Amino acid sequence: MRELKISPGGVRGVVGSGLTPELTVDFACAFATWCGGEAVAVARDTRRSSEMIRAAVVAGLLSGGCEVIDLGVGSSPLASFAARELGAGGGIAITGSHNDARWNALKFFGPDGLLLNAVAGEELLDVYHAAAYRLAPAEAMLPPAAAPEVEERYLEHLLAALDGEAIRARGFRVAVDFCNGSCAPLAARFLAALRCELVPLNDEPSGEFAHLPAPTAANMRQLATLTRYLGADLGAAVNVDGDRIGFVTAEGRPLSEEYALPLAALNRMERRPGLVVTNHSTSRMVEAVAARYGQQVQRTPVGEGYVVDCGVAEEAVLAGEGSGGVAILPATMTFDALLTLGVVLETLATTGAGLAELVAQLPAFAVRKSELACPPDLVYRCVEAFRDRHAAEAPDTSDGVRVAWPDGWLHVRASNTEPLLRVIAEADTAERADAIHEAALTFARRVAFGHEGG
Amino acid sequence: MPEALSLKIGATGVRGVVGESLTPQVVTAYAAAFGTYCGAGPIVVGTDTRPSGEMLKQAAISGLLSVGCAPVDLGIAPSPVLQHFVRASGAFGGVSVTSGHQPPEWNALRFFGPSGIVLRPNQAAELTDLYHQGAYPRVPAEAIAGVRRDETATARHRETVLRHVNVERIRGRRFKLVADCANGAGSSATRELLEALGCDLVMLNAEPGAEPPAKHLGELAEAVRTGGANLGFAQDPDADRVALVDESGEMLDEGCTVALCVRHGLRRWGGPVVVNVATSRMIDDLAAEAGAEVVRTKVGESHVVEAMLARGAAIGGEENGGVIAAAINPCRDSFVAMALVLEALADEGGTLSDMRATMPVYAVARTVLEFQPREVPPAMRRLQRLYEGNVTSLLDGVTAAWPDRWLQARPSSTQPVVRVSAEADTAAAAEALLHEAAECLQPPR
Structure with missing residues (x-):
């Protein structure tokens, strides 16, 4: 099978077999057409394949008459910010994000800095499918131009959203694992401005990832050890393109990536109470925090495009997902690991508590997640079967199937980015979470493969 | 010409109208085919000064990277400099994004083999077959190379040219020159070469990328005449060809450049001489004078160079001002032509019009x-x-x-x-x- 996933939010594939320069040129041409040949900000992550993808993107954009604002190696939130700040027609982040090094992807941002939502993404796909691309005359083409001042303005923008004085007064020591991604130089300046001492880990922007990029507890073992031995106030694992974040306590306990959103909620509900948006697969911890401040949580289908879009539309103060992606609204229009780190530091500074104490304020739900590698046709058959299985329990079917009980919930859905079936369960107790999760996995295997083995 | 015919894929590479037929899709795929043809090694890329050059170069770089090649980016580089660099650096091949004298909406990609020699027609046909088959073995992400920039190509080319001419003798003449570079890719390389040859130099239209002046040769003749220069050089925007203006401001027929260099080359290196069938009979007279054989080929750089290498010819060229000195750089090279003309003048001691007067006239x-x-x-x-x-x-x-x-x-x-x-x-x-x-x-x- 060709490992390629084309969806409204972007194009993702295994480089070579799925994601080729020809396909990339086509999508860049489609994007140039979609944004009417206006300027486009382009950032890339540190992967070996990103330079190749960038060359194809630049060629396609120039051919469509776009001026290319070249951010070089830069994070996805920087691309989003640049598109908005420079009044560009859009932005493209070249990054495989949380996927392993074989993968790469294009993330498309609109002029508002938001990832293309379902509607805009469909428009882009229409252009791609029709293959009727805007072609600019040769004499109008300009070479890509760098925009070094954008990074400066982005940093100022992040700092303006925080109580810098409180954070600076504490002089935190922060260990950050950059997974050899694009964020290290920017993070160093960000933390220096907050008078934090940075203990960097895997900060070489080599694209040779020291571990899998997703900020899960399993990928934070090295960071946990470093955080504890060097006496850091907290540890943070930042995704390759700076959109997701995971945390480690001062005692060296890696927290599930589910904690990023409720930890940010502790800050937002205190300082700027309002609506929170998350997806159907995310832990109920965030509801507990919101409820404490009398605020609501709205659920959407899985994907940054859905949650942030809904958050902006509903004037929410926070939007995020259980994957560790958090958008502090309205300061950013995208998941932003650095700003998420900033608000957690702000909470530590203003409350005087340690990270472990903040975690203790959150309800201890048990979460079980697994993924079942499954060809696309079987994935949808499985989702259908779950819909029938739980028909009597009024499931939410806006994104796969989500069933809620008083003491827990189950969410089964097809991955947006890979040929996988994702099964997520959460419950008040570990036993109940195990039971829900195991029963669902067994059922899925039987539907997909006709047997119950793995 | 109707739109459908503006794309030409064939023996001379890929040519077309940007914004119409020469799209990044075509170039990316063709570059992937070329990378497949050359193998996973260094491939030199460069452009002329056209605004569409960057777009096409990026498309080519992406296609080359996808099949495991390691692009070496020379930026703006004239074809003879790029071709020399392919050979000097031991690269697997080269791609020049250049369209010579064609209108600005046109552009083209020319492809060179491992010795910097333009692909022969049969090689070009094999490459086109690969492109039509459309199956390029892509490498996985971990095997993708990086792009390397190289700023040394012009200097390395200049050193080669200077090594092959009598620099002391040329410097001794302290030539007073006007060089018109048509705002092309060769502007700075021309200045550096002629300065190294001790010339007192006036540069015209030497801003790479600026609009090429419409009727600039009149300007050159005027500058030679009023400035009391010994001669003038009119280089084409791609720097593979050059025409001459004598000290009185008279423009010589473009075939004269080749004829002068051939006569000088036969004296230095002997025959045979290789030219295409459309080149003046002056060559036959000059070769007879030197007792050398003339080998005629089909029109096109690849044919002339192939015959030169096969016959061990040191000097040759094409009627349109393209001089090829195989021992120095086996391609049409205006820098080599300028150096040889100056060396001939230094050897003979007279003016350019004196030298022209000793040549057969047709x-x-x-x-x-x-x-x-x-x-x-x-x-x-x-x-x-x-x-x-x-x-x-x-x-x-x-x-x-x-x-x-x-x-x-x-x-x-x-x-x-x-x-x-x-x-x-x-x-x-x-x-x-x-x-x-x-x-x-x-x-x-």
Whole structure:
């Protein structure tokens, strides 16, 4: 099978077999057409394949008459910010994000800095499918131009959203694992401005990832050890393109990536109470925090495009997902690991508590997640079967199937980015979470493969 | 020309109109085919000064990276400099994004093999086959190389040229020169080479990327005359060809550049000399003078270079001002041509017009006839019948010779036109011969 996933939010594939320069040129041409040949900000992550993808993107954009604002190696939130700040027609982040090094992807941002939502993404796909691309005359083409001042303005923008004085007064020591991604130089300046001492880990922007990029507890073992031995106030694992974040306590306990959103909620509900948006697969911890401040949580289908879009539309103060992606609204229009780190530091500074104490304020739900590698046709058959299985329990079917009980919930859905079936369960107790999760996995295997083995 | 015909993929590479037919999709795929053809190694890329060059270069880089090649980016680089760098650096091949003298909406990619030599027609055909098959073995992400920038190509090329001419003797003449670079890719390399040769230099139109001046050769002649210069050089925007202006401001026929260099080259290195079938008979006279053999080839750099290498010829070229000195850089190279002209002048001691006066003189008449594509072969057959007893070559079109005149007519490989040139002792005789041939090719309807 060709490992390629084309969806409204972007194009993702295994480089070579799925994601080729020809396909990339086509999508860049489609994007140039979609944004009417206006300027486009382009950032890339540190992967070996990103330079190749960038060359194809630049060629396609120039051919469509776009001026290319070249951010070089830069994070996805920087691309989003640049598109908005420079009044560009859009932005493209070249990054495989949380996927392993074989993968790469294009993330498309609109002029508002938001990832293309379902509607805009469909428009882009229409252009791609029709293959009727805007072609600019040769004499109008300009070479890509760098925009070094954008990074400066982005940093100022992040700092303006925080109580810098409180954070600076504490002089935190922060260990950050950059997974050899694009964020290290920017993070160093960000933390220096907050008078934090940075203990960097895997900060070489080599694209040779020291571990899998997703900020899960399993990928934070090295960071946990470093955080504890060097006496850091907290540890943070930042995704390759700076959109997701995971945390480690001062005692060296890696927290599930589910904690990023409720930890940010502790800050937002205190300082700027309002609506929170998350997806159907995310832990109920965030509801507990919101409820404490009398605020609501709205659920959407899985994907940054859905949650942030809904958050902006509903004037929410926070939007995020259980994957560790958090958008502090309205300061950013995208998941932003650095700003998420900033608000957690702000909470530590203003409350005087340690990270472990903040975690203790959150309800201890048990979460079980697994993924079942499954060809696309079987994935949808499985989702259908779950819909029938739980028909009597009024499931939410806006994104796969989500069933809620008083003491827990189950969410089964097809991955947006890979040929996988994702099964997520959460419950008040570990036993109940195990039971829900195991029963669902067994059922899925039987539907997909006709047997119950793995 | 209708839109459908503006894309040309074939023996000379890929040419087309940007914004119409020469799209990044075509270039990316063709570059992936070329990378597959050359193998996963360094491939040198460069552009001329056209605004669309960057777009096409990025498309080519992406395609090359996807099949495991390691692009070496020279930025703006004239083709002869790029071709020299391919050979000097041991690269697997080269791609030059350049369209010479064509209008600005056109651009093209030329492809060079491992020694920097433009692909031969059979190689180009194999490459086009690969492109049509469309299956390029992509490498996985971990095997993708990086892009390396290189700023040394011009200096390395200059060192090679200087190593092959008598720099001391040229410097001794302290030539006063005007060089018109047509705002092309060769502007700074020309300045650096001529300064290294001790010339007192006035540069015209030496801003790479600025609009090429429309009728700039008048400006050059004027600058030579009023500035009291020894001679002027008119370089084409791609820096593969150069025309000469003598000290009185007279523009020499472009065939003179090749003739002067051939005479000088035969004195230095001996024969044989290789030129294409459309190059002036001056070459035959000069070769006879030197007791050297003349080898004629089809028109096109690849044919001339191939024959030069096969026959061990040191000097050759094409009628349009493209000088090839195989020992220095086996391609059309205006820098080599300028250095050889200066060395010849230094050796002989006189002025350019003195030197021109010692050369055989023919009057030349040229025309280009337009046809419907299917009309070309019968027209060529008519011409062949007309000159039956005098046809000397059918290698590329029809060549016919008489004791006092000479005619060459050949169909273009890229457009439905026939190019005709006639040489004779007088302008009237040349015009009469050209007229006769044109009447035969295009009979009144």
